Amino acid sequence: MNNKMYNPRFWAVTGMILLAAFLRIMPHLPNFTPVAAMALFGGAYFSNKKIAFAVPIAAMVISDAILGFHSTMWAVYLSFVLMVLIGFRLRESRKVKDIFLAALSSSIIFFIITNFAVWTSGLMYPMNTAGLVECYTAAIPFFRYSVLGDLFFSGVFFGLFELAQSKLPALAEVKA
Secondary structure: OOOOOOOHHHHHHHHHHHHHHHHHHOOOOOOOOOHHHHHHHHHHHOOOHHHHHHHHHHHHHHHHHHHOOOOOHHHHHHHHHHHHHHHHHOOOOOOHHHHHHHHHHHHHHHHHHHHHHHHHHOOOOOOOHHHHHHHHHHHHHHHHHHHHHHHHHHHHHHHHHHHHHHHOHHHOOOOO
């Protein structure tokens, strides 16, 4: 095992992402989940880019195995990968405004991609412009909770980890 990679920081970040996955399976308001937060958090705090994708995606797969898979999972995971990439942009600056914009962008990306996938499935809406508009319109109430959840959980995870880093030097990033 590479001790530089598997240090206290690695285990703390991994633990927080697993906690986020656990919170997904707990009762909650529709779409008020830590999905974007765990993707952004992994992208921002794992120094190894492969691990930054692998750990959050593994956590998603585990929680989805409990929640159940559906035909538009590809859109959920595509959105999730894009959120990890947005998290990479937070590596250099973890200011409140940057985290806020990253979480909000993640909510918008998730809304656009996943609802487009629902429409393209052809199961719920007509395959025309009116059907696409109807699909996005029907999703607006869920979008509100997505935004609130993404902002809340991103604030909690980033805030707690920054606080923990300030108190526990072992959580500081190990430079190669």
